[in-house]
Amino acid sequence: MKVVVTTIGSLGDVHPCIALGLELKRRGHEVVIATSEFYRPKIVSTGLGFHSIGPKHLSPEDPELLSSIMDPKQGPENFIRKLLMPHMRGVYDDLLAACNGAKFLITGELVFAAPLVAERLGIGWASLVLAPWQFLSAHDPSIIGPLPLFAFIRGAGVTVNRAMKGLARKQTKSWAEPIYGLRKELGLSAASHPMFEDKNSPYLNLAMFSSAFAKPQVDWPDHTKTVGFAFYDRQNPASGLTDEVRDFLQNGEPPIIFTLGSTAVMNPGSFYTEGKRAAEQLGRRALLLTGKGSPGISGSRDHMVTAYAPYSEIFPYAAVVVHQGGIGTTAQAMRAGCPQFVVPHAFDQPDNAARIKRLGLGLSLRKDRFHAPHAAEQLRKVLGDEKIRAKATQARTFVEKENGAIAAADAVESACR
Structure with a gap:
């Protein structure tokens, strides 16, 4: 069967996708990695299929861009609201083309258009969770910034952390307006919040980190499976130590x-x-x-x-x-x-x-x-x-x-x- 694995991000996001893609290919499946054009040479060199998706203007090697998105206070808003969300229509079109003939879609957290593509095509999909903080658990709270305040909030208990998650959900709802608009344009079902509930698949959520690093929590999404880390760290298949x-x-x-x-x-x-x-x-x-x-x-x-x-x-x-x-x-x-x-x-x-x-x-x-x-x-x-x-x-x-x-x-x- 054809499986598409899609992600937006750094090598830390791409490498686990390559590892999973190579294992699926070893089992006889056709695998296409859909991600930034920047990673085409790396992915093609592994023998996996490749399809370019936007946003086209983002480069993992742009120091000015990286400084903006890694700002301790404004980084998430700069990245998601200003750089990603306005281009989700283009990402949707690119990913829809990549999924032509696919039976299953596996998506990283930042490809907010992926659930729309799966719904439009009527195919199953899985969400990739590479780090525990993506679950935003109130029982094992994430520290979402480097300042001491965030560590203090983490220790404030389940009720406080659940309230903080609700506040974050409310404050970021406007960031997702392009996704809500795209759903309406495509005639798809009404959505909840693309950065919270809607990013989790109703079929399978792959927690791709070790249970030695974070234990499963009662408020993790249904259908979550902790599978462990998936490793790949070559510049190309022939590279190694000098x-x-x-x-x-x-x-x-x-x-x-x-x-x-x-x-x-x-x-x-x-x-x-x-x-x-x-x-x-x-x-x-x-x-x-x-x-x-x-x-x-x-x-x-x-x-x-x-x-x-x-x-x-x-x-x-x-x-x-x-x-x-x-x-x-x-x-x-x-x-x-x-x-x-x-x-x-x-x-x-x-x-x-x-x-x-x-x-x-x-x-x-x-x-x-x-x-x-x-x-x-x-x-x-x-x-x-x-x-x-x-x-x-x-x-x-x-x-x-x-x-x-x-x-x-x-x-x-x-x-x-």
Whole structure:
């Protein structure tokens, strides 16, 4: 059968879709990934089908755009209300074409037109939930921003958190006017809220994270299945470690690895300069993954700078991974069994950072406080804490037993019967 997997976002959104798509293809299904044109070379190189969807003007490598959507206060509104929603008609048309002949549609959270396409075509669909914060549970509340207020609200109890969710739902209802208008234009059924109830499939919701990271809650949507993390981290199927990076990792004490994933890395600020200084103050080796841009960091014998390396191949060598808290990076660090030090920027990152700390897997520090002396002090705590290392090892054992791509493919096939 033909299955379309669609998403809008960063590599952290795209990689799990590729992992699931490859597993479905292995089982004999025709798989098309529908996402930004930017990712065409990566997806085509895997042998999966590709179909471009909008918004056409969004580039994952536009620093000005990324700075706007990662703003701690206005980021979500800038991204959803101003950049995504006005273009949902175009996304709908693109996705409708991609789904020609499809029997099932699997969609990421931000493709708000996907439920409309499934309803118009009369096909089943599943929603992808890559991080726990997307559920907005009142029983396991998400931290939705980096400020202390959000952590305080989380601890205020079920009633308060349920009320906060209701308030957020009310305040963002106007953001979705383009979806309401499109439904009316297409003659589809009346909707509730595309960013809340309507984003959850009535058939299957795939929680593609480990139950070691977040336990199922009573207020999660019906038909939710926790399948575990789904991993893919190649630039292309033939890519891997360079000899230079491999030699650095294998010859010397375990380094501190600094990375900002694929989005925050486009606007790193002083993260790499302060991180390198912190490593120098500790007398530790470091590997810094700085992306395509140059943050003005020069390497040395003990401090290697490189654009990219597959996390699955470098994290097992790490003494600690210092990262932005994206769910993909978090998952790879858990699978590698290494301690984590998180400097969250936006979106799910503050919530992921808080979960890492609560689970005993590491510590976190606000972005505006990430300066070498303070960072070195916190890193020293992580490096010297045997409890954190033991918890990280336990997490690795748990995550290694899961296979999110296989479990998700099983669930999709079951939903199609």
